[in-house]
Amino acid sequence: MTGPLEITGIPRLILGLATGITLGILLDKGRLTKYETIVGQFLLKDFTMLKVMLSAVLAGSIGVYFLVYINAAELHITPVIPARLLIGSTIFGIGFALLGY
Amino acid sequence: MKFLQKKSWNPYITGGLIGLLAMFTFYTVDRPMGIAGAFSQTTVMIQSIFVPEYVNNNEYIRKTMPEGPGVNWSWMVFLGIFIGAFISSRMSGEFKKEIVPGLWKSRFGSGKVKRLITAFWGGVILLFGALLAGGCTMWHGINGSLQLALSGWIFFMIVFITGIINAGILYRGVK
Numbered sequence: 001m002t003g004p005l006e007i008t009g010i011p012r013l014i015l016g017l018a019t020g021i022t023l024g025i026l027l028d029k030g031r032l033t034k035y036e037t038i039v040g041q042f043l044l045k046d047f048t049m050l051k052v053m054l055s056a057v058l059a060g061s062i063g064v065y066f067l068v069y070i071n072a073a074e075l076h077i078t079p080v081i082p083a084r085l086l087i088g089s090t091i092f093g094i095g096f097a098l099l100g101y
Numbered sequence: 102m103k104f105l106q107k108k109s110w111n112p113y114i115t116g117g118l119i120g121l122l123a124m125f126t127f128y129t130v131d132r133p134m135g136i137a138g139a140f141s142q143t144t145v146m147i148q149s150i151f152v153p154e155y156v157n158n159n160e161y162i163r164k165t166m167p168e169g170p171g172v173n174w175s176w177m178v179f180l181g182i183f184i185g186a187f188i189s190s191r192m193s194g195e196f197k198k199e200i201v202p203g204l205w206k207s208r209f210g211s212g213k214v215k216r217l218i219t220a221f222w223g224g225v226i227l228l229f230g231a232l233l234a235g236g237c238t239m240w241h242g243i244n245g246s247l248q249l250a251l252s253g254w255i256f257f258m259i260v261f262i263t264g265i266i267n268a269g270i271l272y273r274g275v276k
Contacts, residue, residue, distance in 0.1 A: 016181065017180060020177060026122065027185075030116065054116065056120040057120065060123035061120070064123060078245055080255065088231065090259055091230030093259060096227050098223025098271075
């Protein structure tokens, strides 16, 4: 899993850091780093989280499938293991509402 | 850099940029972003200092971390998120040390211990769920769903349903 560009070693770590910093800025500017946004979403009072997530899914879907179409990337689909997925996501949602981040 | 000084950006544009960042990681390193895995990776990194034999013989660790528990791309993303969010909130003046969020205070009072215990166990439950489900909001919810993976959409929907139910119970009777 090194990718078509075969970036390895230190440059790969620096790339990861840059990706993470960008993601951190985006999550903060999207207000997803706030308790009020997360819990407000689950209380159906503030739809910021859904807006950000669905926009990311839409843009990313078009982008990633375009890359697959031009043979520049591969999909990485996590297979469904029903019991683990159902119980895990149920537990995740409960914890998410308690933590709020 | 004036755009970094804003408190928040339009959610649709911010989301779109996260989508483009996902596209970027598929292209550059051929893998989706995940956050929850880096927490268990950090635990294993600490364990490998004190109990290396346990780490070497643990089947779960061998399976989920074939490259070993060292610092890798995913872990650097995890580290970067803290730095990025810190830079962003410092530049907008939003950064603050907050233990009890305003919304929590309006329902449960300003007691710090109550909030800290809830947040701690909420985090434990959340991470346990993520490791069981094989991903978090970033891995399944965004990167799984954008690949139109069934696992991603199921996760997305169940997390929303249980989150709504639990928040409803926690804040029942509050307008």
